[in-house]
Amino acid sequence: MKLTVVGGGSTYTPELVDGFARLRDTLPLEELVLVDPAADRLELVGGLARRIFAKQGHPGRVVTTSDLDAGIDGADAVLLQLRVGGQAARQQDETWPLECGCVGQETTGAGGLAKALRTVPVVLDIAERVRRANPRAWIVDFTNPVGIVTRALLREGHRAVGLCNVAIGLQRKFAGLLGTAPTDLHLGHVGLNHLTWETGVRLGGPDGDDVLPGLLAEHGEAIAADLRLPHALLDRLGVVPSYYLRYYYAHDEVVRELATKPSRAAEVASMEAELLTMYADPALDEKPALLARRGGAYYSEAAVDLAAALLGGGGSPYQVVNTLNRGTLPFLPDDAVIEVQAAVGPAGPVPLPVPALDPLFSGLVANVTAYEELALDAALRGGRDRVFRALLAHPLIAQYAYAETLTDRLIAHNREHLAWA
Amino acid sequence: MKLTVVGGGSTYTPELVDGFARLRDTLPLEELVLVDPAADRLELVGGLARRIFAKQGHPGRVVTTSDLDAGIDGADAVLLQLRVGGQAARQQDETWPLECGCVGQETTGAGGLAKALRTVPVVLDIAERVRRANPRAWIVDFTNPVGIVTRALLREGHRAVGLCNVAIGLQRKFAGLLGTAPTDLHLGHVGLNHLTWETGVRLGGPDGDDVLPGLLAEHGEAIAADLRLPHALLDRLGVVPSYYLRYYYAHDEVVRELATKPSRAAEVASMEAELLTMYADPALDEKPALLARRGGAYYSEAAVDLAAALLGGGGSPYQVVNTLNRGTLPFLPDDAVIEVQAAVGPAGPVPLPVPALDPLFSGLVANVTAYEELALDAALRGGRDRVFRALLAHPLIAQYAYAETLTDRLIAHNREHLAWA
Amino acid sequence: MKLTVVGGGSTYTPELVDGFARLRDTLPLEELVLVDPAADRLELVGGLARRIFAKQGHPGRVVTTSDLDAGIDGADAVLLQLRVGGQAARQQDETWPLECGCVGQETTGAGGLAKALRTVPVVLDIAERVRRANPRAWIVDFTNPVGIVTRALLREGHRAVGLCNVAIGLQRKFAGLLGTAPTDLHLGHVGLNHLTWETGVRLGGPDGDDVLPGLLAEHGEAIAADLRLPHALLDRLGVVPSYYLRYYYAHDEVVRELATKPSRAAEVASMEAELLTMYADPALDEKPALLARRGGAYYSEAAVDLAAALLGGGGSPYQVVNTLNRGTLPFLPDDAVIEVQAAVGPAGPVPLPVPALDPLFSGLVANVTAYEELALDAALRGGRDRVFRALLAHPLIAQYAYAETLTDRLIAHNREHLAWA
Amino acid sequence: MKLTVVGGGSTYTPELVDGFARLRDTLPLEELVLVDPAADRLELVGGLARRIFAKQGHPGRVVTTSDLDAGIDGADAVLLQLRVGGQAARQQDETWPLECGCVGQETTGAGGLAKALRTVPVVLDIAERVRRANPRAWIVDFTNPVGIVTRALLREGHRAVGLCNVAIGLQRKFAGLLGTAPTDLHLGHVGLNHLTWETGVRLGGPDGDDVLPGLLAEHGEAIAADLRLPHALLDRLGVVPSYYLRYYYAHDEVVRELATKPSRAAEVASMEAELLTMYADPALDEKPALLARRGGAYYSEAAVDLAAALLGGGGSPYQVVNTLNRGTLPFLPDDAVIEVQAAVGPAGPVPLPVPALDPLFSGLVANVTAYEELALDAALRGGRDRVFRALLAHPLIAQYAYAETLTDRLIAHNREHLAWA
Numbered sequence A, B, C, D: 001m002k003l004t005v006v007g008g009g010s011t012y013t014p015e016l017v018d019g020f021a022r023l024r025d026t027l028p029l030e031e032l033v034l035v036d037p038a039a040d041r042l043e044l045v046g047g048l049a050r051r052i053f054a055k056q057g058h059p060g061r062v063v064t065t066s067d068l069d070a071g072i073d074g075a076d077a078v079l080l081q082l083r084v085g086g087q088a089a090r091q092q093d094e095t096w097p098l099e100c101g102c103v104g105q106e107t108t109g110a111g112g113l114a115k116a117l118r119t120v121p122v123v124l125d126i127a128e129r130v131r132r133a134n135p136r137a138w139i140v141d142f143t144n145p146v147g148i149v150t151r152a153l154l155r156e157g158h159r160a161v162g163l164c165n166v167a168i169g170l171q172r173k174f175a176g177l178l179g180t181a182p183t184d185l186h187l188g189h190v191g192l193n194h195l196t197w198e199t200g201v202r203l204g205g206p207d208g209d210d211v212l213p214g215l216l217a218e219h220g221e222a223i224a225a226d227l228r229l230p231h232a233l234l235d236r237l238g239v240v241p242s243y244y245l246r247y248y249y250a251h252d253e254v255v256r257e258l259a260t261k262p263s264r265a266a267e268v269a270s271m272e273a274e275l276l277t278m279y280a281d282p283a284l285d286e287k288p289a290l291l292a293r294r295g296g297a298y299y300s301e302a303a304v305d306l307a308a309a310l311l312g313g314g315g316s317p318y319q320v321v322n323t324l325n326r327g328t329l330p331f332l333p334d335d336a337v338i339e340v341q342a343a344v345g346p347a348g349p350v351p352l353p354v355p356a357l358d359p360l361f362s363g364l365v366a367n368v369t370a371y372e373e374l375a376l377d378a379a380l381r382g383g384r385d386r387v388f389r390a391l392l393a394h395p396l397i398a399q400y401a402y403a404e405t406l407t408d409r410l411i412a413h414n415r416e417h418l419a420w421a
Helices: A013-022 A039-055 A068-072 A086-093 A096-100 A109-133 A146-155 A166-178 A212-227 A231-237 A243-249 A251-260 A264-279 A289-294 A299-310 A359-381 A384-393 A400-417 B013-022 B039-055 B068-072 B086-093 B096-100 B109-133 B146-155 B166-178 B212-227 B231-237 B243-249 B251-260 B264-279 B289-294 B299-310 B359-381 B384-393 B400-417 C013-022 C039-055 C068-072 C086-093 C096-100 C109-133 C146-155 C166-178 C212-227 C231-237 C243-249 C251-260 C264-279 C289-294 C299-310 C359-381 C384-393 C400-417 D013-022 D039-055 D068-072 D086-093 D096-100 D109-133 D146-155 D166-178 D212-227 D231-237 D243-249 D251-260 D264-279 D289-294 D299-310 D359-381 D384-393 D400-417
Strands: A002-006 A031-035 A061-065 A077-080 A138-141 A160-162 A185-192 A195-203 A318-324 A337-345 A348-351 B002-006 B031-035 B061-065 B077-080 B138-141 B160-162 B185-192 B195-203 B318-324 B337-345 B348-351 C002-006 C031-035 C061-065 C077-080 C138-141 C160-162 C185-192 C195-203 C318-324 C337-345 C348-351 D002-006 D031-035 D061-065 D077-080 D138-141 D160-162 D185-192 D195-203 D318-324 D337-345 D348-351
Touching (some): A002 A068, A013 A031, A013 A039, A013 A289, A013 A299, A031 A039, A039 A061, A039 A264, A068 A109, A077 A109, A086 A096, A086 A109, A086 A264, A086 A400, A096 A109, A096 A251, A096 A400, A109 A138, A109 A384, A109 A400, A138 A146, A138 A299, A146 A160, A146 A318, A146 A337, A146 A359, A160 A337, A166 A185, A166 A195, A166 A212, A166 A299, A185 A318, A195 A212, A195 A243, A195 A359, A231 B384, A243 A251, A264 A289, A299 A318, A299 A337, A337 D337, A348 D348, A359 A384, A359 B359, A359 B384, A384 A400, A384 B231, A384 B359, B002 B013, B002 B068, B013 B031, B013 B039, B013 B289, B013 B299, B039 B061, B039 B264, B061 B068, B068 B109, B077 B109, B086 B096, B086 B264, B096 B109, B096 B251, B109 B138, B109 B146, B109 B359, B109 B384, B109 B400, B138 B299, B146 B160, B146 B318, B160 B318, B160 B337, B166 B185, B185 B318, B195 B212, B195 B243, B195 B359, B212 B231, B212 B243, B264 B289, B299 B318, B318 B348, B337 C337, B348 C348, B359 B384, B384 B400, C002 C013, C013 C031, C013 C039, C013 C289, C013 C299, C031 C039, C031 C068, C039 C061, C039 C264, C061 C068, C086 C109, C086 C264, C096 C109, C096 C251, C109 C138, C109 C359, C138 C146, C138 C299, C146 C160, C146 C337, C160 C337, C166 C195, C166 C212, C166 C299, C185 C359, C195 C212, C195 C243, C195 C359, C212 C231, C231 D384, C243 C251, C264 C289, C299 C318, C299 C337, C359 C384, C359 D359, C384 D231, C384 D359, D013 D031, D013 D039, D013 D289, D013 D299, D031 D068, D039 D061, D039 D264, D068 D109, D077 D109, D086 D109, D086 D400, D096 D251, D096 D400, D109 D138, D109 D146, D109 D359, D109 D384, D109 D400, D138 D299, D146 D160, D146 D318, D146 D359, D166 D185, D166 D195, D166 D299, D185 D318, D185 D359, D195 D212, D195 D243, D195 D359, D212 D231, D243 D251, D299 D337, D318 D348, D384 D400
Parallel strands (some): A002 A031, A002 A077, A031 A061, A077 A138, B002 B031, B002 B077, B031 B061, B077 B138, B138 B160, C002 C031, C002 C077, C031 C061, C077 C138, C138 C160, D002 D031, D002 D077, D077 D138
Antiparallel strands (some): A185 A195, A185 A337, A318 A337, A337 A348, B185 B195, B185 B337, B318 B337, B337 B348, C185 C195, C185 C337, C318 C337, D185 D195, D318 D337, D337 D348
């Protein structure tokens, strides 16, 4: 079993490698390939990866390469975790939208559209090469915006699944609060990537008892604090929104915060420098504690679980993934990509049935899905008009004057990454 | 043929009566009943109505009464044009939302929700009496918010159709610009009440040639000016939004305007006083010119056309109405109320097929439909929580803090009209 | 207003002409063109047509021609009532299926498939010429099998409606039994052409009171006798099936009858000879009584009503037609052609909503629709395999051995009409 | 883990027990309970079961009881394999329909309806007791007619899955012909229980290469012979029908055969007597070879696989089961029960997406589904009329005269099992 990580030079990678090492019974990798154009970083990350495997006694080989085609050759699964334009582009995404009073964020709003426009063509090119190399290989996309990127991949007929760590993070969080094993909790997770709600927390499986009401009653304060949303809101909603919903429910407050704080990109960039210095230390043979603050918690658990299920080697029977809607949320097109619990196996994910969604959530989901359709159209076909249409359709922008201004800024800031601009 | 107007004491009524007089061949009324609790106004309006009928040689009787049950007895059709709380309540609806930076308007946003909460119970009570008096009578609702009120009526199984004059107004406008007869133009009108777009303007009928592109090319400037939207926006959309879309596409600009201008309610109130003085003049036997500025242009044409079709006496084969979705817009629930072209006959409206709606519009339509469902729930069942949910679901509010504040204000300003508050 | 009848030399035509004359206020024809390749018959029929117009004082011109393109030039509506292969082919359709113990009939079963295969290519060629001559002209198809032929026309994007006289015949029949005017009765007519049931008989319109239970209680015996079905069956079904359902509900009995009686084709052929002799008499200036036995009763009423509604000149608001399903019967594909009540106007038919269909009927409707899809495929693309598939799919054939034998016979008997055979 | 078999005294049971013993790693049973009212048989079967477990070293207990409530108490899964009325009733089902020229069979046609009417109330009563004893227990129904019985269970909200061995039998058959392991073959199995087609045979999983065309080309003759259908038919269909389709595709031939052969019930009854004699031999400690001829081949493999997946202990990721349609076959109601591949896990089966079904099959599937709805209605609510309606709706009966006669005979032969008769 061979697995390739595109963007393997990311400082995230040791988290992933640690998971592969710990969970080698679930996913018995023979070869792990890290692909990255940045040879220097790759060297540092690859070295640490080998030391982690060695320390934990994992028998698999770790290979590093800057040659994409060589890296994907013969791979059974390819994990995408790249970042077109790097933290510099992210820094932009987080900044210019604020000038219009709109949230600046790498996946939500105008910044997210910029990232989609930069990313989709690159990912489709990689996917095409993967298909040529091995039409049976699975592509797991962890690259944001996961919803739009996965929709692009599936529209082109790729064997692809989108993955995010929001659900697994909440599962662990809730398990901690309840004092149970995480695998005992089944989340009623529903929506779009970064636009989800936990509508239930069930013990033992999808039709176990729902302990969410009790969880909210007892630990609502703590959960709300973690999401930085008012406790009263959680009570009113009766469900737990993802923390990305804060960009909606508290939009103006977030904009004010962002406008006065250093950007997350800047934070991450400084953290990355520090991490790379650590990785360079030949004595380091485990993921450093600092990495936990880098984000992506439990990403490795989720990735191992998903890869194992797709490659037929086990994994949890139900996993939260991004996949085709196909009637699961009946108010969305069949070819929309949703984020829900699915039975995952060698044929890919099959969504579990979802109870009728509260209009309080379904209206927003429908609106953002329409935006995503237009965003994908802009990413695939380019052009100022398509960018404007996507921005006007986004519920956090929605007004003519902002859409016009943001269109111009998006193009100005991303010209080097947009073939058509 | 007997037709009853509930809210017949409105200063609008002479517009309607003038239409009944002019179009008596299409709708041969034998008796027109004006019902209103405000006996004084009713006296003035009823007197002018009789003089208009007399001058134009209409043979029908005009009856006035403050007794609802007497007024609807034996009616074939009942027109609802009431206003719970009068212009005073409207004044409120237009004011308090502005304090949160949200639009204040009698149908859109928080003000529209307030009006829905006041109106739905009253209308359902009237409808129930109509049904008891004559289960075959048609109810035509012109009372705002027409979408929510019509949904309430249809959910309760009433024979009801919602009517608005936006479409007929645009048809007349376009006909003027093109130099054609209005009846030669068929609008591709689609959306929800006060959330519609003209996606085509066809000559001769629903599948005639589409002259909208030419119309926009030649008269886009004038149309945009009329809607007070930028010409460039119309060009980008490629369709003509209703002027209520300005509350969305230029929300913040509108809020600033409204905050610095006298309210529309105040304007209307002063106009009404002037109109009633005129109506009191026994020499007046036609609708005064001032009435045109009161709003509701062509309302009488639309109402006559609709009543004629429903009562089997003719009327245009296709009319823009508010009616059950039933799959017409496949992304909405079957029991949503949409505003589209329909074949209207004695069995009520049957929507014409609608081509796939651009995601640029469908996302917003879905979002507002979800709001309307929650608004109706709040109107029917009451309670602070339901009001909050509806406000949070509205795309022009959407944020927690605003929804909380607006909920409190809505209840404070409307307590006397809300049985549960 | 110009209307062209293709197959105008049919002995049916005087029935149609008589209707045009009587109902000239509804459909003010200026020119009626009869097109037929059989110049002799056309001469006889055309002469009588002119005398009928003259006697009844109809001001329109009657033109005859054997040149199709000349005949359709400038027509607003084109009525198709042709018969490829004439009564001789019908005679075959009614005979060879009996040898396998299957019903022999010109629209139902294997004979109907043969007729479809002969007819569809000819009709599509005519429709293409009509579209070239006048893209706005309406095509009314009365040519059997109306369901399959109309589906072929609509799939190719023609402005077409299928028409049958079964519903209008039952409406007249029921009106006679009830002592009411036919136009007071609205039939709840549902299914596919020649596979329909009257599920209600409503007074005054689509939501009037249903008098079907009383009608069956009082006149069930007479209605059953007319349909040649057991009275007890009508009681059990609780609805009135079309008499074509007898080919299903009493299939084996019908086969035995047909095997021992002269064919309907032979009867009609002899009647036609007699009719043509009558038509040749220059003193004859009205449709002869014998014509009533020829079939097609009330066909002219239905055709005038339909043409008037399509051409914007009036007609009944609701008419039974063959048109696209588009979700009306949710268990059928959107592009299936169904026979139901529709609001008919210049944009064509819009089906009225149909209550959920009893599984006792919906299963058969779904099965025959699947057959029709395969039949159309065979008609459009030819080939022994496609004919076999259609026959195997037909619920009256369904068995391998019969489908094989009937495929061979169908091809052998129709070789001259099948381009691919 | 405790599993209860209701109808555990069946002569089938040793097949099942042998499977539990062989596959104990997949399904680690601690207790196997055999429940049967027939204490004598149960004694014989239970004895052999214990000897099989002992010989194969299975550590689990085998318990026998005639007390249903005791037997299901604490069970994690309950397998239903009962036969109301025994082989004597089956003998009837196979006989009286033949007198009308209709197939006599225990699941298809009038005989199948009789079995449904006898079985549904009994199964629902058992299911209700299971739910009271353990609301989380899974019910696996192997009792025919599996489609209708499973639909009854699911309609009542039971945690139930229907199981049949047709698919696993074909999988083994094809694997033998291709020389591969059965688990390497994924069947594109679609339809209703006993009305299915294999539309593909894929290597390695649901989206592996389809080897069906090659399989048919090379082994079509053998497959056809096995199904007793003409080789040419398989070629024409391009898929492999279940052998129950022979009752449709060769109905009249089958009727002639059945009319002249001893019934299957008689064969089975004699085989059962012989088997019970063998079981009584205390030296016998494995399933006898004769049992293979009893039917139900591979039933134990299928049952173990299914129970393991439902109880979270493993099993194949995809299994052919009877479960709710929920849009999988879009032309059927959501609450129809279909037989397809599903991802099975602790939340029950989630059907894999099914490609659009050929109309050649979908028409028949829709028709039989409509019959099943009426059959279930008759089973639940009783009455001669409902029986008649179900029989008239069945495509193998369909004619009035047969439906009347068969209704009378069904009731006469089953009176003691029908509470309402």
